[in-house]
Amino acid sequence: MALADPSHPTCTAARYAEGVQGGYSPNVPTNRKPRVTIDQVAQATGVSRQTVSRAINNKTEIDPETRQRILDAAQAMGYRPSRFARGLVRQDLITIGLVIADVLNPFFPEVTAGVLEAAERRGWQVVVYNTGSERRKELEVVDMLFDQVDAGVAFLLHHDAIAKATAGNLPFVLLDKGGRAPAVPGVRIDFEGGARRGLEYLIGRGHRRIAMLDDEAYLSAEAPNTRRELYLKVMGEHGIPVDINWIQPAHNSIDGGAAAMERLLSAHRDVTAVFAYNDLIAIGAQLRARALGLRVPEDCAFLGFDGLSIGELVEPPLTTLHIDKRRLGEIAVEQAALLLGGMSEDEIPEAVIEPQLIVRASA
Amino acid sequence: MALADPSHPTCTAARYAEGVQGGYSPNVPTNRKPRVTIDQVAQATGVSRQTVSRAINNKTEIDPETRQRILDAAQAMGYRPSRFARGLVRQDLITIGLVIADVLNPFFPEVTAGVLEAAERRGWQVVVYNTGSERRKELEVVDMLFDQVDAGVAFLLHHDAIAKATAGNLPFVLLDKGGRAPAVPGVRIDFEGGARRGLEYLIGRGHRRIAMLDDEAYLSAEAPNTRRELYLKVMGEHGIPVDINWIQPAHNSIDGGAAAMERLLSAHRDVTAVFAYNDLIAIGAQLRARALGLRVPEDCAFLGFDGLSIGELVEPPLTTLHIDKRRLGEIAVEQAALLLGGMSEDEIPEAVIEPQLIVRASA
């Protein structure tokens, strides 16, 4: 039940080089051997830099025999061209930074897959950063980004991190810009449409006492919490009274969903449906509800958000609002490409991902 | 059921900037604006490079007023220091390459989490590459690695890719070196111990007709398939006759496991337990078995390998051999650090990860 929980209780004893463990000095750079340069190889083989360069880069205008001699020497001397020196002269090596909240949350690997694929098509490198949605980390990572990459594709929660990221001169694209940053290029996920479709589905099935399990991370962030507001809005539009205690904050994980569900049930056993912030929370909640003896969906229905594949594994399979996460990543890279190509931020076309209701069996 | 399957059937209609879609020219570099250099900023503000450098890098020996003036100008001009020029002069920026088979397979995000964390502790960057276990891609990625990073941490299946990777002068660490490359630094996962523990557990519970669902990727790779061999070995040691058709190749995914299980059942309905190559395959197999009316574990027991968190979601929760994947990633980075520190390959201490049997309910 610890899908997003790193400290898995059952994972123990990885024995690693018993006793020698201490041999790993955490941060001492030790005796870094100085770089072997192209000139050294040239000198050792009695040719010029340029000839070595030709050998290394598999170019023409070089005697095959000489090439082999140089290659052998380079290999023996431990020579490897410096990517910095190379990058300095050839301007076509592009690296983008992908900033995500948590690799362990299955949402992000899917986005990453899209980004990786789109980047590979262009021959770009992708460096990945994890923030854990912590404000401090987000700010830190944004700083790194400016130094290390040519463009940023990021999932950022905290508005000051977003502000910092977009203030600089770095081409920057937001994954899920969620209404909060209209001027910034990025992809918008239409939560409004999604939440509306989902809730109206529940309401249409006769549900009135619909609880909401919200992501607690949004409480600390100063971002507008659209999913929660939308819940209140849609419920209001249908004239359904909402008990404010139906809304429970949950940690963004399966365990978090379970805990929140337990809190909810202890106070409001009478809810007939749960609308969760995302699938992870929904799954945890549903699992816990079943463990506590509730039948799903008869006693309580569950509706998730994100459309994670793992929603198909639980019993009953989770009904959810599916987001095409892979496409999300791809579009973000496409936008980054436009930015890199010289397009100004406000010329970037609007990108919207529309969540689709997938009715499985939990609601 | 498509956890490792990118083309999710239910994911449709992501409308993106209707009609404008064509605006994204796939690979045309368009009019890339030339880089603004430090000298241009210097000239524009009437100071020298060095003073601009001081302003940008927040150093002393500069009038606060001048600094602000420069900073403003730099911002306005769209100046951003070149990471290449910087890296060339300061030798302390390290980037490692992480090569994995498939981000969508939950095994790898966990490894990635460990790598990311360990790298961050050292202030290293991590660029991620996906191979899909394809030979062509693996070879391609290894080539990239040489150009782009200071050290490689990789999961490689094909022995020629491994050979290529270790032949060069790049510090290189194998995630799961699985016996096949004794000289290469890397982490060994003790499959023998794990498989033995798992199989003996099954045998101890009275199972005799134990099938094996193997990863088909190993059939094309020329790597020794240890899990399969171990299965034969351990069964042999216990004097249990094995029908060779009990071994079914499966695509490394939930769907693959399901399909393989169906094939297995059509030929050998009498098996009482299934030992899967990994959890993904085990989950798919178990799901399909239940869908076909079998009771788990009464009619057929299931044993996985990897200890994925999602194994806890299925019904009944999957019994498995848990691998501490996060630690795996961490150790690999530690080894890379040693290599980078100048330690020779054969001085790297042996690293072994010991799979732990987690008995849940499927076996």
Next chain:
DNA sequence: AATGTCTCCGTGAACGCTCACGTGAGCGGT
């Protein structure tokens, strides 16, 4: 008035590579 000490700023060199040239040797054709 001469000397010392700050503070602020500039200059040359170096980092390791590739690109656009230049060069000399060898060879065939006229």
Next chain:
DNA sequence: ACCGCTCACGTGAGCGTTCACGGAGACATT
């Protein structure tokens, strides 16, 4: 003997920074 061409290789410059200096001016000290 001359020209022209090809092949193999070398030279100078430049990519955009930072580092180790050096130096001018302001101000206080002797």
